[in-house]
Amino acid sequence: MTPEIITVLGILGGAVLLLVTGWLRTDVVAVLVLLALAWARAIEPEEAIAGFANAAVVTVVGVFVLSAGLQRTGVAQWLGQWVQRVGGRGEFRLVAALMATAAALSFVMNTVAIVALFLPVVMDMARRTGVAPARLLMPLAFGGLLGGMTTTFATMPNLLASQALREAGLKPFGFFDFLPVGGAAAVVGIGFMAVLGRRLLAGRGMEEPAPSTALPNLTQHYGLHERMFVLRLPPGCALVGRTLEESRLGSALRLHVAGILRDGQTRLAPDRWTVLQDDDRLLIQGTPDQLQDLAAWRGLVMEESGSEMEGWFPEHIGFAECMVAKGSALVGRTLAWLDARQSWGVNVVALKRGPEIFRSHLQDRRLMPGDVLLVQGPTERLAELRTGAGWEAVRETPRDEVAGGYDLESRLFTVRIPEGSPLAGRPLSETRLGEALGMTVLALGRGDTKTAMPGPDEELRAGDALLIEGRSEELRALQGFRDFELEREVSPEWGDFESERLGLIEVVLSPRTGLAGKTLRQIRFRERYGMSVLGIWRAGKALTHRLQDLPLQFGDALLLYGPRSRHPLLGGEPDFIVLSQAAQKVPLRTRAPMAVAAVLVFLILSATGWLAVPLAALTAAVLMVLGGCLRVDDAYAAVDWKAVVLIGGMLPLATALERSGAAAALGAAGVEWVRDADPWLVVAALFLLTSTGTWFIPGTALVVLMAPLALELAIGAGLSPHAVMMTVALAASAGFSSPVSHPGNVLIMGPGGYRFLDFPKVGLPLTLVVLATVLLVLPIFWPLK
Structure with a gap:
């Protein structure tokens, strides 16, 4: 092997590893591939960015805009209503009509957009017809995937396969070239799902028909019936007279108060300013087990002495004031979002805003320009903050100034973990003192040893002392929260909350x-x-x-x-x-005729060849905007730029594989394996290899990787390049067997209540049905030799 081949194969291997493991986003992987190829001189600089001007990329952008226009004007919703009228209440007819409609829309919409658009339609359809959502949502997603096999621009794998032929000096696929084979696969696949596939489905609501209302199904599905109980507040309870926010039931104990029973009336969804009264009965969404934190907090022993800063912090632990700069990326972010301890290695002790100083529950405050954060940390970490972006100024602050200016010592107190405490043997993070009570553990004392800024994984032991910055009265209040009455016999129904x-x-x-x-x-x-x-x-x-x-x-x-x-x-x-x-947002129905006209323009221009497909797509997209179907900003927002970057970044890899000779070397190795094999077996193996690859690699990236190798294999084995590339494209669209094979599958998992194994259970038989159809029909229209 030449050094060039080794380099390109190394980049290919790295890309596959990152795509399979998911360590980085796919679009980031694509950009890294592009840069690696350019730095390695495997391609010219112009070729490195040529992928973003590729015809496939331009077409995809136009189709995204067309999809958004059909959705915004209500055309697709109208089709959903038509499906219900045609399908009636029979499950067979509903599945067939739904899949056929999704497949037809794939001519001008990408599969993810179709699934997203039809999700609310199908859920309403399930409620009205009594058919469980799980029996409709998987057919919806699979219908979109099957429809993507029918035309050259219906999906990105088809477009990329056609583009690979063009760049290899071969005739690209025409507008309807996929229709005979892909159309046959779609028809047979829809028939299989309508007759047999739906019977293999499992998921939410499969045991009995869906009721006319979603409430019983939803509450059972999410297990809410088992997660409800009632707390009664007797006279004199520590919570009486406090607001819900001050009670800390939500933030400290993670309990959601869904309602309050008071004087024979139910007050639903009380706001955080609601004041609790004697004999209130709180309807709690949660489990009584969540009250166990109280037992741990009650056992903490609060000590009156030993809470001065001196003696707790070594010299290398200091304080600094950091002022947020105007225009900083920190503006508008909360401290919980920024996670200062993890990001900067410091504790945020206080926040100064003008003359006002905030010392507790800082994690939920949004930063503003001019805010000053008082932080505690090692001096080297404080020094690093000076060079960090986002600060107007960073000033180390002497301890006496901290004690005086921020009145810090008045907010310091010490708690000790007694013998037998539930916290002994658990990491510091599980005390939830910061998250629940807005406190900061500044140091830990164990015997004669004091550790400043103990980590969240620090295991606590009986006898440990914790130096805490916060309001000690909040901990005392929760320690006194013991007078409530738990009414275990009450099992509220969620219907009472509607x-x-x-x-x-x-x-x-x-x-x-x-x-x-x-x-x-x-x-x-x-x-x-x-x-x-x-x-x-x-x-x-x-x-x-x-x-x-x-x-x-x-x-x-x-x-x-x-x-x-x-x-x-x-x-x-x-x-x-x-x-x-x-x-749903009210659609612009008056603009629906214009949206349909724009789609027809796209189809006619592309089918007749009067304009190249990318230009036809852009023309139709502009008509959508000029016709008032979409605002310009909406058109930009409709484009999945992640997909655009993925295609544009991965295409140079195909160029490098071909130019370096890596594709030829791999193809030659493949030819040795298939030289004497039957062409049908080669095509079948290629189909199965590619469709299995969608379990790990997005179909778009998979076609980019497979295209140069498949072409070299076809040439070396004497097979038709067009037949081989069509096989690769169709297989890349056959992502039926895994929920991660296609984003459309991911979207339906939650609403359908599916589990991972539901997809191979239905998808593997469907994949074999599609493979059999392709093997039968492909040689008729595209001879294998």
């Missing part, structure tokens, strides 16, 4: 959400959206415990409770797909 003003609603994180990776606490969910999160459905499991600190993921389904007036506002949020048509 009213004209309040109700449940289910949402799914959208493909373009900016909330993935962030916790509910960091984004201040309740304050931001006015709704409470009761549960999260993820990967086949209902999560209802410690939701505030659980990072959200794309595809998560969230069960929300709050004012019905907020439901339509959620429908307009780009971060969510609301699973109810009633909460």
